[in-house]
Amino acid sequence: MKQQEYDQHLRMRPNRRTVLKGAASAAALGSAGALGAFSERALAQDNLRARMLQIPGVGKGAPTDADWQKVGELCLGPTKANVKEGEFKGVELSFMGLNNQNLHNLLFRGFLKPWEAYTGAKISWIDLAQADYNPRLQQAIATGTVDFDILEMGAPFEGDVCGKGLASEMPDWVKTQIDIDDYVDYLKPPVGTWNGKTYRVTIDGDCHNFNFRTDYFSDPTLAKAWKDAGNASEWGVPKTWQQVQAVTKFLKGKKIKGQNAFGYLDAPKPWGGFGFYFLGSRATAYAKHPDDKAWLFDVDTMKPRINNPAWVRAIQDVIDALPSEPADQLNADPNTTGFQQFLAGIGAMIPWWGDIGQVAKASDTSVVGDVVGFDILPGSDDVYNSKTGKWDKLASGPNHAPNCAYLGWGVYVMARVAGDERKHKAAWSAAAHLGGKDLSLWTVMYPSGFQVHRTSHSNIDEWVAAGYDKNYITSYLNSQFGSYNHPNRAVEPRIPGIFQYYSIAEDELTKIFAGQYDAQTGANNIAAAWEKLTDQIGREKQIALYKASLGV
Amino acid sequence: MQDSSSVADGPHHKLASQRIALSRKNAGQALVALASLGSLLVLLIQILHSSGAIAAGFADWRPILYAYLVWATALGVGQVMIRGERGLRALFLLPAVLFTVAVVIFPTLFGIYIASLDWNLSSFEGPHFNGFNNLIGLFHDSYYWNALGNMVFYAVAVLGEYAVAFGLALLLNAEIRGRKFFRVVFLLPLMLSPVAVSWMIGKSLMEYRFGPAATLARNLGWDNPAFFAHPWIARLSIEAMDAWVSIPFIMIMLLAGLQAMPKEVQEAAKVDGASAWQSFWHVTFPLMLPVSVTVLIIRIIFKLKLADIVINVTAGGPGGATDTVSSFIYRVYRDRSNVGYGTALAMFYLLMIIVLLTVLLRLSSRWTQKVT
Numbered sequence: 001m002k003q004q005e006y007d008q009h010l011r012m013r014p015n016r017r018t019v020l021k022g023a024a025s026a027a028a029l030g031s032a033g034a035l036g037a038f039s040e041r042a043l044a045q046d047n048l049r050a051r052m053l054q055i056p057g058v059g060k061g062a063p064t065d066a067d068w069q070k071v072g073e074l075c076l077g078p079t080k081a082n083v084k085e086g087e088f089k090g091v092e093l094s095f096m097g098l099n100n101q102n103l104h105n106l107l108f109r110g111f112l113k114p115w116e117a118y119t120g121a122k123i124s125w126i127d128l129a130q131a132d133y134n135p136r137l138q139q140a141i142a143t144g145t146v147d148f149d150i151l152e153m154g155a156p157f158e159g160d161v162c163g164k165g166l167a168s169e170m171p172d173w174v175k176t177q178i179d180i181d182d183y184v185d186y187l188k189p190p191v192g193t194w195n196g197k198t199y200r201v202t203i204d205g206d207c208h209n210f211n212f213r214t215d216y217f218s219d220p221t222l223a224k225a226w227k228d229a230g231n232a233s234e235w236g237v238p239k240t241w242q243q244v245q246a247v248t249k250f251l252k253g254k255k256i257k258g259q260n261a262f263g264y265l266d267a268p269k270p271w272g273g274f275g276f277y278f279l280g281s282r283a284t285a286y287a288k289h290p291d292d293k294a295w296l297f298d299v300d301t302m303k304p305r306i307n308n309p310a311w312v313r314a315i316q317d318v319i320d321a322l323p324s325e326p327a328d329q330l331n332a333d334p335n336t337t338g339f340q341q342f343l344a345g346i347g348a349m350i351p352w353w354g355d356i357g358q359v360a361k362a363s364d365t366s367v368v369g370d371v372v373g374f375d376i377l378p379g380s381d382d383v384y385n386s387k388t389g390k391w392d393k394l395a396s397g398p399n400h401a402p403n404c405a406y407l408g409w410g411v412y413v414m415a416r417v418a419g420d421e422r423k424h425k426a427a428w429s430a431a432a433h434l435g436g437k438d439l440s441l442w443t444v445m446y447p448s449g450f451q452v453h454r455t456s457h458s459n460i461d462e463w464v465a466a467g468y469d470k471n472y473i474t475s476y477l478n479s480q481f482g483s484y485n486h487p488n489r490a491v492e493p494r495i496p497g498i499f500q501y502y503s504i505a506e507d508e509l510t511k512i513f514a515g516q517y518d519a520q521t522g523a524n525n526i527a528a529a530w531e532k533l534t535d536q537i538g539r540e541k542q543i544a545l546y547k548a549s550l551g552v
Numbered sequence: 553m554q555d556s557s558s559v560a561d562g563p564h565h566k567l568a569s570q571r572i573a574l575s576r577k578n579a580g581q582a583l584v585a586l587a588s589l590g591s592l593l594v595l596l597i598q599i600l601h602s603s604g605a606i607a608a609g610f611a612d613w614r615p616i617l618y619a620y621l622v623w624a625t626a627l628g629v630g631q632v633m634i635r636g637e638r639g640l641r642a643l644f645l646l647p648a649v650l651f652t653v654a655v656v657i658f659p660t661l662f663g664i665y666i667a668s669l670d671w672n673l674s675s676f677e678g679p680h681f682n683g684f685n686n687l688i689g690l691f692h693d694s695y696y697w698n699a700l701g702n703m704v705f706y707a708v709a710v711l712g713e714y715a716v717a718f719g720l721a722l723l724l725n726a727e728i729r730g731r732k733f734f735r736v737v738f739l740l741p742l743m744l745s746p747v748a749v750s751w752m753i754g755k756s757l758m759e760y761r762f763g764p765a766a767t768l769a770r771n772l773g774w775d776n777p778a779f780f781a782h783p784w785i786a787r788l789s790i791e792a793m794d795a796w797v798s799i800p801f802i803m804i805m806l807l808a809g810l811q812a813m814p815k816e817v818q819e820a821a822k823v824d825g826a827s828a829w830q831s832f833w834h835v836t837f838p839l840m841l842p843v844s845v846t847v848l849i850i851r852i853i854f855k856l857k858l859a860d861i862v863i864n865v866t867a868g869g870p871g872g873a874t875d876t877v878s879s880f881i882y883r884v885y886r887d888r889s890n891v892g893y894g895t896a897l898a899m900f901y902l903l904m905i906i907v908l909l910t911v912l913l914r915l916s917s918r919w920t921q922k923v924t
Contacts, residue, residue: 135886142673142889144612160674270867273887327776328760330870331786346761497674503887507695507868514783514871533888538676 048074050465052442058467062363063446068110075439076114078177079429088426089120093417095430096126097152098133101339103449104152104409108434115433121426123150131272134499141166149417149427155191155200155407159496159545162194168413168424170198177432182454184484186491190551191407201435203443204408205453207489208281208351208377209479211360212237215371216348219256226250240398241285241378244349245317251348252324262326265347266318268513269333273502277405278334279509281351283314284490285380288401290394292386293550295401295490302543304530306505307523309391310384315512315519322513330513343368351377353405354444354451357476361468363447372472374479376402376486401490402483408453411435452480494549497537504529572636580633587626591619624650667896673889686896696897698872699880706791706858706876710851713795714844717802722832724803725810735807742800750864753793754780780866783873790874793861798854802847809843810836845916849909856905877901 052074055067098104105127112123126148128136137153140146141160153161161167175198183202192200216222223235229250238244248263255261267278287310288295297304305311322329326346334352342350343359343366350356361369379398382391411431417424433439443450444457445466452458458481463473483489492498505526512522534542598616601609610616628646631639667686671679690696724735741749757765758779769777779789817839821831837844859878862868868875868883881901885894 132886135889138673138889142678142891269869270883326760328778328781331760331778331780331866333867340761344761496676497672497889500672500674500888500890503883507872507883510867510869511871514869514873516871533672536670536672536890537674541676 048077049438049441049462052438053445053462053466055442058361058445059369060467062365065106065110068107069113071439071442072111072433073114075111075433075436075442076118077438078436079115079118079433082173082177082432083119083425083429085118086120088422088429091119091121091423091426093121093123093150093423093427093430094126094148095123095150095152096128096136096148098130098449099127100130100449101447103447107443107448108152111434111439112430115430119426119429121430123430130274134273137161146414146416149414149423150431151412151414152203152409153200153412154206154409156492156494156498158192158194158199158494159498159549161412162197162199163496163545166415167194167199168415168418168427170201170413171428174201174428174432178435179437182437182456184453184455184481186404186484186489187408187453190548191494192410199412200410201412201431202408202410202453203435203440204410204450205480205484206353206404206406206408206451207480207483208277208403208405209354209357209483210375210377211342211350211352211356212373212375213348213368213371214373216251216256216261222251222254222256222261225254237373237375238349238378239375241282241314241317241380244378245321247348248321248324259345260326262347263324264321264349265325265332265337265341266321266329267332267334267337268318268322268330268510269336270503270506270510271333271335273499273506274406275333276502276505276509277403278337278351279311279314279318279505280405280490281377281403282317283311284401284403285378285399286310286313286382286384287386288399288488288490289383289385289387289392290399290488293552294386294546296493297546298386299547299550299552300543302534302539302546304527305386306530307520307527308384308386310386312519312523313384315509315523318513319519330510339365351403354476354480355447355449357479358445358451359447361472374475376400376479376482399488400486401488402486404483404489404491407492407494409450452477491550493546495542495545497533500533500537501530504533572634577634580630583626583633584630587623587630591623594619620654663895663899666892667899669892671890671892673891679892682892686893687900689893690897690900693897695872695875695880696877699868699875699877702787702873702875703856703858703877705787706794706855707852709791709795710848710855713799713851714802714848716795717799718806718840718844720799720803721806721810722836724807738803739800741797742804744797746794746797746860747864749793749797750861753796754789754861754865758789780874781870783870786866786870786874790861790866793865794855794858798851801854802851805847805850806840806843809840813839841920845920849912849916852912853905853909856901 052071055070055074056063095105095108097108099106105125109123109125115121116123134157137151137157138160140148141164146166151161151167178201180198184205187202187205189198192198192202217235217237226235231246231250233243238247244264251261251263267275269275284295287305287308293299295305326332326341332341337347337350338352338356339359341347342352342356343363345367357372357374360366360372377400379400381398382393383399383401384390385392411434413424413427413431417427437454437456440450440454441457441462442448444452445463445468458477460470460474460477463477464470508517508522508526508529511517512519516522517525595616597606598609598613600606602613624647627650628643631642631646633639635642668682668684669679670682670685720738724731724738728734744752753765757763760766760776760778766777766779778785780786813836817835818831821835826834857878858876859882862874862876862879863882866874868879877897878901881894881897884890884897888894
């Protein structure tokens, strides 16, 4: 603790810059006249956020455990307002979450250390790799062996957990502490709720955005070659999947900065079900019609749409693009495309969650921080209408349907704490601390595994003050909020067993991409397996939950 | 010389047995009967409770374990009370038998029961009896048969591993400089976890972009050294990694065999003018057959469980080319929470392994007898 205070003093030590800033602030305050107590609180809050965002400073290396603890300490204010010091002494809580890329639980440990020191509670940790998460959770649910009090969980699992009465309803004081109304619209109910009750402290907002290399699309040599190849359009960032395909095929065999140039990077290797999202990102513009909320299954029957012309076209796109991608692309999963290829300087375009934007600028592992741009996912010149069975060309232009994949991580408190009032309050206090408004700003700015999910995260000035380049962050935030707020966004169904559907599809897709089946035959196989799975899980209940998740 | 059993069954023991009072015998029988009834009653209550037939019952199945332990203790005490000294002798064996029942027999029977269920962890209805449907389903499951086909390749490849290991064992058995050093060095891969090997070799050394193996391959003229993107190259790459870990095991077993072999036989062959090859093929190899068969059987058993390297490096791809039965079962159980079907696949595979190994052992035993 003393070391942290010393560090804080060091940071606050006046220098010429801070003195001038202070003088300018004082002059501004003077000219504005006397400010009320509210403004003082607001200023203090702004000051806290500004100080917090300098830990360790964007572009100053990856944050460490010491940094996470400092952030946790700075953000203890709301906890102190609701909990007395030492109030949870003797309470022991178990927390289950992920350890992906050394983030998630590792950050939570740091954030919660000051909370533990203040409240007296102790937390034990269950760390899981992404691919182990689903089976561990499902086993705990099915065998009645829930051995954790707090759970980091994605909204797609809410059907499994909240629907079976395993979660604790959020108390009102938590809603106030975390300022729940600040969430972006697509993460508001029904997401995070079940039968009208709120269960989730949202700490993440997930969608796939489009990450591209600005140097590729501003390269005069490539631009000339593009024209020489007879293309009528200008060389630039693709706006539709048709253009993505054309650019990917064009770049085959080209060089940029002396290295082999590659266009779009697909992720054909299975990734515990999560790889299916990447086909989904290619498919939503074809499959999600603005007049139809459904895009994965028919609403009334749960009949899969995976083998309709829209999805088959997306699968065919992958088949067509793979020969223009790196030679070992068949063995690339999304972790490879994102972190070993794109951030390492290979490839011009990938869809991914917002992690790429965070890591590209703030992590030591990235070499593309200065040459990466962002957009919502490409659109399509035409969109398949499942109701008429025809492809429609929209009067408004290309159809865009951002893939709101996974709906972000949240923190949930399990119902098993209900019998012990202190434990119940302690668990919710810990969850509220992790989902606090100020702390969330830090997690979305630095590598954490979490992306913007609050309206208050859209204040570009705060990002610039933290050290982000204004153009870079404007592009990034526009791609994120542009996806969340898109009227034709494709929101993932929160139905039980959703990852089983994805896992089955991954297995079949790998056969298609290896050339064992054509796209239509493989898609038909997936559809048949999905039908079987729906029957096994329970078709009628799945239909009801699917409708609820779509809000129809 | 009289053996111990004849001593135990001798007139002294019979006398001791006869001296047990009837009341003590009755008490022992009553104790065993009471404990058995009590345990069965606890089991019945819990079965009825968990099936929803009655409200009374335990929150979990742990009390059944306690009941089993109590019953086992009562059974042991009862044996002594009923059978005296013979009962005491039974106590030496009884714990091992009961332990085997608890951790081998019961789980196997329970596994067969689970294999007969339609049980998806996400299912709203929970598990329900499915008869032979899982078994029938696996016969129509192309993924399972594809994985079995791959297992044939992996199992046959053990012969290649054996050949390399035999060569290395002969080398280390010879009077070469630094023999002890090489013995330790050649053993090192065996000490590595296959998961570590997956990352160190599959995902680093053989990495397409920066891996030294890929760089070397490029320098040797292979333009696109993608080790895991083409079915046969991927299969061979997985086999190479698994072989690298396992060859030391085969080698050390063979080396032990070579060192135990009488020197006189080889010296006699030399005296008779046999060449090095003739000496190996007609003397060393036949004498090593029992060791070879043992090590091959053990290695095949290990090979049939191959999963970790495949899961980590290729996830069974490309297009199922490297999939193994274990890695497929892993996906069915872990990614798809299909407990009933996954267990049925595992049980059927277990049966196949038992049959295969029984046949192999019989054949090898006959062949060894013929050759030697």
